[in-house]
Amino acid sequence: MKKTLGRIYILIIMLFLYLPILTLIVLSFNDVKSMSVWGGFSLHWYAELFQSRLMMGAIVNTFSIAILASLIATVVGTLAVLGMAAMKPRTQNVLLGFNNIPMLNADIVTGIALMLFFLMIGAPRGYMTILFSHATFCIPYVILSVRPRVNKNTDRLYEAALDLGASEKYAFCKIVLPELQPGIISGFLLSFTMSVDDFIITYFTRGAGINTISTLIYSEVKIGIRPSLFALSTIIFVVALVVLLIVNIRQDRADRLKEVKAAY
Amino acid sequence: MGELIRLEGIVKSFDDTVVLNGIDLSVDENEFVTLLGPSGCGKTTTLRIIAGFEKPDQGRVYFEGKDITDMPANQRPVNTVFQNYALFPHMSVGENIAFSLRVKNRPEDEIKKKVANALKLVNLKGFENRRIDQLSGGQQQRIAMARAIVNEPRVLLLDEPLGALDLKLRQEMEYELVRLKKELGITFIYITHDQEEALTMSDKVVVMNEGYIQQEGTPQQIYDEPVNAFVADFIGDSNILSGQMVDEKVVRIDGVDYPCIDGREEGFPPRRRVDVVIRPEDIDIVPYGKGQWNGTIISKLFIGVHYEMLVQSEHGKVEWLLQNYDQHDVGEKIGMKVDPENIQIMHKPKSEAESAIELDL
Numbered sequence: 102m103k104k105t106l107g108r109i110y111i112l113i114i115m116l117f118l119y120l121p122i123l124t125l126i127v128l129s130f131n132d133v134k135s136m137s138v139w140g141g142f143s144l145h146w147y148a149e150l151f152q153s154r155l156m157m158g159a160i161v162n163t164f165s166i167a168i169l170a171s172l173i174a175t176v177v178g179t180l181a182v183l184g185m186a187a188m189k190p191r192t193q194n195v196l197l198g199f200n201n202i203p204m205l206n207a208d209i210v211t212g213i214a215l216m217l218f219f220l221m222i223g224a225p226r227g228y229m230t231i232l233f234s235h236a237t238f239c240i241p242y243v244i245l246s247v248r249p250r251v252n253k254n255t256d257r258l259y260e261a262a263l264d265l266g267a268s269e270k271y272a273f274c275k276i277v278l279p280e281l282q283p284g285i286i287s288g289f290l291l292s293f294t295m296s297v298d299d300f301i302i303t304y305f306t307r308g309a310g311i312n313t314i315s316t317l318i319y320s321e322v323k324i325g326i327r328p329s330l331f332a333l334s335t336i337i338f339v340v341a342l343v344v345l346l347i348v349n350i351r352q353d354r355a356d357r358l359k360e361v362k363a364a365y
Numbered sequence: 366m367g368e369l370i371r372l373e374g375i376v377k378s379f380d381d382t383v384v385l386n387g388i389d390l391s392v393d394e395n396e397f398v399t400l401l402g403p404s405g406c407g408k409t410t411t412l413r414i415i416a417g418f419e420k421p422d423q424g425r426v427y428f429e430g431k432d433i434t435d436m437p438a439n440q441r442p443v444n445t446v447f448q449n450y451a452l453f454p455h456m457s458v459g460e461n462i463a464f465s466l467r468v469k470n471r472p473e474d475e476i477k478k479k480v481a482n483a484l485k486l487v488n489l490k491g492f493e494n495r496r497i498d499q500l501s502g503g504q505q506q507r508i509a510m511a512r513a514i515v516n517e518p519r520v521l522l523l524d525e526p527l528g529a530l531d532l533k534l535r536q537e538m539e540y541e542l543v544r545l546k547k548e549l550g551i552t553f554i555y556i557t558h559d560q561e562e563a564l565t566m567s568d569k570v571v572v573m574n575e576g577y578i579q580q581e582g583t584p585q586q587i588y589d590e591p592v593n594a595f596v597a598d599f600i601g602d603s604n605i606l607s608g609q610m611v612d613e614k615v616v617r618i619d620g621v622d623y624p625c626i627d628g629r630e631e632g633f634p635p636r637r638r639v640d641v642v643i644r645p646e647d648i649d650i651v652p653y654g655k656g657q658w659n660g661t662i663i664s665k666l667f668i669g670v671h672y673e674m675l676v677q678s679e680h681g682k683v684e685w686l687l688q689n690y691d692q693h694d695v696g697e698k699i700g701m702k703v704d705p706e707n708i709q710i711m712h713k714p715k716s717e718a719e720s721a722i723e724l725d726l
Contacts (some may be wrong), residue, residue, distance in 0.1 A: 254451075257447060257449065257451040258451050258453060260418055260438070260447075260451070261445070261447055261451035261452075261453075262453075262464070263417075263418075263437075263438045263439045264416060264418075264438055264439070264443075264444055264445045264513075265439075265444065265464050265465035265468060265512070265513075265516065266439050266440075266465050266468045266469065266516065267439055267464070267465075267468045268439060268468075269439075271468060272439075276453055279455045280454075280455070
């Protein structure tokens with residue numbers, strides 16, 4: 102009895118989480134442009150998606166901005182962490198406090214502030230302003246994920262490398278960087294996700310004629326949403342799902358390998 | 366055996382705290398020198414100055430007579446075994462040991478040979494491909510040693526290398542270290558807060574406290590002739606008592622006069638107030654009334670090899686710590702005797718720093 106109740110509970114949670122997405126996926130294969138009538142199976146919204154220049158442009162924009170902004174944020178953030186590590190603890194804490202503010206700040210405030218800033222300096226709004234904005238709001242996340250990797254232990258390893266005759270550059274590249282790597286990678290991935298996900302800040306900092314997936318969908322909603330956008334959402338969902346599965350399976354395998362080795 | 370390293374008037378502070386107050390130290394070639402002291406005494410900072418990780422505010426560091434105070438750490442002919450080993454976690458055991466050779470771009474076959482050799486020296490033959498997290502604490506300790514000696518440094522600096530190991534392993538490693546030192550024929554500068562480690566392994570012990578060197582000498586000298594109450598208390602158990610010289614080579618402690626071997630010549634004229642150290646194992650138990658003074662046993666502990674007893678003196682308020690192989694019961698009245706050469710007379714502390722230590726005791 103208890104068991105069945107538990108199962109039903111989990112089922113309800115799953116339905117809440119995945120039923121909307123399932124609806125979206127089903128509708129993306131619907132032959133007619135209706136959200137309530139099933140007109141038979143069809144792939145023609147997918148065909149339309151790949152033929153539409155507007156949509157392909159938005160996809161390219163979204164992902165190129167995400168990759169570039171994450172790269173910039175990762176480099177800037179990592180350097181910031183290394184610089185902070187050399188400061189006094191009190192200064193570090195103050196800086197970390199400042200680092201947290203942009204993350205807690207409402208996106209709409211950040212978006213409007215960035216827009217006003219671009220207007221003030223007279224920057225033509227477009228691809229570059231979106232890129233700059235995304236890099237900006239990603240930096241705090243990189244700092245937050247890299248910083249825990251820089252600690253007493255890293256200092257000691259660095260000293261050990263110097264002690265063994267390594268130059269400062271060699272010690273940094275061969276010892277410190279590999280130590281920071283997990284933090285850097287998760288900072289990059291976090292930035293990438295935040296950037297792909299963002300709508301509000303992009304909306305305020307883009308110019309006319311440039312769209313990312315999210316702003317495109319938003320403008321489509323006003324004139325009646327097309328099922329090819331369902332197709333696009335479905336593809337993004339499936340890609341994310343596959344990536345997640347691969348990461349999990351690989352992690353699982355690595356863990357098992359470690360266990361086997363430890364036992365041996 | 367010439368002088369290899371010399372520190373001259375080293376002063377170092379962090380922010381407003383003075384850590385080293387003018388350290389002068391000379392280390393000979395092939396010597397096993399131990400810097401001994403409680404945490405915060407400045408021993409680690411001294412080691413870091415020799416390694417080149419810290420710059421002294423004042424004073425110079427010499428290596429074979431050459432001033433190396435401003436030489437960066439990666440050019441000094443010394444290698445360090447770090448307290449928590451600081452092994453590179455993303456590298457295999459072999460790569461860890463090969464690190465200093467890779468830095469120097471040595472040919473691959475030479476690296477292989479030297480790594481295998483270093484592993485053999487620390488009794489971990491064939492461990493090249495193990496991962497660091499697969500090793501036990503003792504094994505990691507040996508790998509850290511192997512990594513530090515593979516490059517054949519002139520001096521090996523060891524920063525509490527046995528601190529993280531359990532007692533049995535630690536005693537085993539003490540023998541290993543002495544053996545290694547013999548085989549390598551290089552200078553060891555060793556840091557510890559463990560007086561037993563210091564006494565067993567070293568040629569020379571340097572006792573430090575509050576940024577001062579309190580005493581340096583052979584383990585025997587440090588143990589038998591501590592120069593002040595701090596050293597006496599830090600090295601082994603002891604009875605440290607306040608006394609006064611009453612005659613030439615006679616000291617009065619707790620109302621009883623004892624003959625001793627220190628007098629005017631050693632700087633202890635009559636009427637001078639002094640500190641006296643008597644080691645608990647140097648007090649002999651004799652039948653009541655037959656000794657120099659009498660007392661009652663008030664507590665007894667079996668320590669393993671011997672019994673440790675607290676004895677309340679009949680003459681004053683002093684409680685004596687005794688160590689003896691024979692068993693005596695609590696409440697028993699005994700007589701006690703001590704040979705004049707086992708009474709160590711010391712000057713009362715003078716400096717502020719030293720009086721501060723007294724309070725801690």
